[in-house]
Amino acid sequence: TERSQSWHGVSAASDELEAGGSYTFSTYVGYNSQTYTSATFVLGLQYTLDGDTKYDNLAEVKAESGKWAQLSKSFTIPEGAQKISLYVQTEYNETPTAKDKISFYLDDAELTGGRTPQMTTLPVTTPAPVTTTAQATTGGVTQYSLEIRALPAKTSYVIGEALDLTGGKAEGWITEGDKHGDTFTQPFTYEAFTVDASEFDNTKAGTYRIYVKYGTATCSFEVTVSSEPQIGTTTGFPITPTNDPRYGDANLDSYVDVSDAVLIARFINSDASAQITDQGLKNADCDGVAGVDSGDITRILLYIAKIVTGEQLGKAL
Incomplete structure (x- = not known):
C-alpha cells in the first residue's frame, strides 16, 4: 500500500x-x-x-x-x-x-x-500469551508450546453432571530445528490435542484438574463439583477477557492472513459492503499507531511474509 x-x-x-x-x-x-x-x-x-x-x-x-x-x-x-x-x-x-x-x-x-541443502522456513512467532503457557523440549530439538485461549463455558458442576468442555479453546506451536508450526486457536477436541480428565469424578464434591496436552506441552484448569448448585461463584484461573485484541485478525476467524488485509483495505476505502465489528477494529489496529489505516495493512503483510513476528503485531517499530 x-x-x-x-x-x-x-x-x-x-x-x-x-x-x-x-x-x-x-x-x-x-x-x-x-x-x-x-x-x-x-x-x-x-x-x-x-x-x-x-x-x-x-x-x-x-x-x-x-x-x-x-x-x-x-x-x-x-x-x-x-x-x-x-x-x-x-x-x-x-x-x-x-x-x-x-x-x-x-x-x-x-x-x-x-550451502548444505536443507529445508528451512522464515521464522514465525506467535502472538504473546493471554493465559498460561507450558513448554517442553525433548533432546534439544523438538519444542512444543501450548496456551489455553478460553475456558469451557461450564466449569461448575453438581454431582451427577457429565463433564462438558464446550467453549474451551487452546493454541499450540511446534518447533523442529528451523521448522515452525502453529495450530491457531482450536477447540479442545482438535485432533492434535489430548484431554486428560482422569481426575474428574462427578460422584463426589471437590475440585478437579483437567489437563490439555499438545505433544510434550501441557496446560490445565480447574473445575468444581458440588452437592448443590453454587450461585455467584467462579472456578478455575482467570483468563484475559475475549474482547482483548488479537492483533491483525480483523475478520475474527482466529487467523491473521491476507483476508484481514483485504477487509481493512476495503474498509478504509469506504467500501459499504466491508463490515468490521468493534472487536475487529481493535484487532485491525495492529501497527502500534492509533487508528486503522494503511499502516495496519502493511504490518499484516509483513507478518504474512514473515518479515515481522507475531510479537511485533500491535507494537510500534
Missing part, C-alpha cells in the same frame, strides 16, 4: 541467505482491482558485491485480479555477496503509472536450500 514507485514492494532479509548458497524461493502474489485485470510481478535478489549494490531479477509472473499467482525460482548467490535480501515488486517502470503502483499481497513464502 501507498507505493509511489514500481520498485516499492516487499523485501525480506534472512540469515538463511548466504553468499555461495543455492536456494529455491517460492511465494504467492495477488491483488484486487476493478480497473486492472492483470499485472506483472517480479521476484528479485538484492545484494552488495565489491561495494556495488546489485539487483537481479529472478522470475516474473503475470497475475489476474482476484487470483493468486506463484513466483518461484532457484538461484545461487554469488560468492562475496553481502547485505542479501529478496524482494517482490511490480514490473519496473521508470515513469510508473497508477497500475504500476497497485497494492498487492503475498502469502505462503518459503525458502529452501543453503
Whole structure:
C-alpha cells in the first residue's frame, strides 16, 4: 500500500541467505482491482558485491485480479555477496503509472536450500500469551508450546453432571530445528490435542484438574463439583477477557492472513459492503499507531511474509 514507485514492494532479509548458497524461493502474489485485470510481478535478489549494490531479477509472473499467482525460482548467490535480501515488486517502470503502483499481497513464502541443502522456513512467532503457557523440549530439538485461549463455558458442576468442555479453546506451536508450526486457536477436541480428565469424578464434591496436552506441552484448569448448585461463584484461573485484541485478525476467524488485509483495505476505502465489528477494529489496529489505516495493512503483510513476528503485531517499530 501507498507505493509511489514500481520498485516499492516487499523485501525480506534472512540469515538463511548466504553468499555461495543455492536456494529455491517460492511465494504467492495477488491483488484486487476493478480497473486492472492483470499485472506483472517480479521476484528479485538484492545484494552488495565489491561495494556495488546489485539487483537481479529472478522470475516474473503475470497475475489476474482476484487470483493468486506463484513466483518461484532457484538461484545461487554469488560468492562475496553481502547485505542479501529478496524482494517482490511490480514490473519496473521508470515513469510508473497508477497500475504500476497497485497494492498487492503475498502469502505462503518459503525458502529452501543453503550451502548444505536443507529445508528451512522464515521464522514465525506467535502472538504473546493471554493465559498460561507450558513448554517442553525433548533432546534439544523438538519444542512444543501450548496456551489455553478460553475456558469451557461450564466449569461448575453438581454431582451427577457429565463433564462438558464446550467453549474451551487452546493454541499450540511446534518447533523442529528451523521448522515452525502453529495450530491457531482450536477447540479442545482438535485432533492434535489430548484431554486428560482422569481426575474428574462427578460422584463426589471437590475440585478437579483437567489437563490439555499438545505433544510434550501441557496446560490445565480447574473445575468444581458440588452437592448443590453454587450461585455467584467462579472456578478455575482467570483468563484475559475475549474482547482483548488479537492483533491483525480483523475478520475474527482466529487467523491473521491476507483476508484481514483485504477487509481493512476495503474498509478504509469506504467500501459499504466491508463490515468490521468493534472487536475487529481493535484487532485491525495492529501497527502500534492509533487508528486503522494503511499502516495496519502493511504490518499484516509483513507478518504474512514473515518479515515481522507475531510479537511485533500491535507494537510500534
